[in-house]
Amino acid sequence: MSRIKSPLKQSVIRDAISEKIHQSPENNLADRMKVVIEKHFPIENRYRELARLTSVGSGSWRQFQNGKQRPTMQMIEECCQIFPQYTLWIVTGIDDKNLVQQCLDD
Template identity: 45%
Template sequence: MDTIQARLKAVIEVVTDERGRFAELEKLTKVSANSWKSFWHGRQRPTCDMIEAICARWPHFAFWIATGITDAKYGHVSSRGEATYPEKRRARRKKAEEYWELASAMLGWRRHCELNQDVQMDGVSERNDEIRLLELEIGRNAEQQALAGIEDAGLINDLVKLKTPSYLLDDEHDNKEN
């Protein structure tokens, strides 16, 4: 997966149903189904609107779509859940994903209100979203702390192996077999 086009397609495959995919994308992104079809079948490159819409709707994939790099520790994952070199595979950060989704939705709504002067933000809903976002941030931090201890132990073990001369590791391996 070394192009934005390939990564974008990989996300679309995961988040949409094969049947009615383009109509679903049109409904979710406000980009025409015909444009999605043209992109899907290689007749056009993805537009900025397509990339922005997918990244806004599924923000936990945005960093990977743009760079080809995952940063799972902070909730930035690939559509297939794989880690990209040199990152180690990490446990899924569900609270981070929820946080990114709500933050993206809040930003999208704010932009919509700014563009459409006749639409007003509901103060109660906005406050409830801010409260939920703070709750998710606390949950995201707690999840990160819990998982970091486990993952750091594995990283320390890998570091010790890399810093240990191979002839010592071979002797250790030979002693275990005997």
């Protein structure tokens, strides 16, 4: 038997998620991507390794990491493919480990 959430309950949940996102110092997608990249790639080979693992050139990764370029859709998609465990957090800022991600079935 499925439970239907009331609009009030959904509003409370939405507000709690919004508050959690805004409390994080990494409060936008680009900042969260940079955190993941900095954690997993040593500075000396960072851009070369990212270029090797993706279809994005090392210069573009460098420009993004240095704040001179916003992440492209390709960068976001490929970063999430390399680090699927961080996809929800990168894209939304939500870090609830109990949420299960799934695709839509046809």
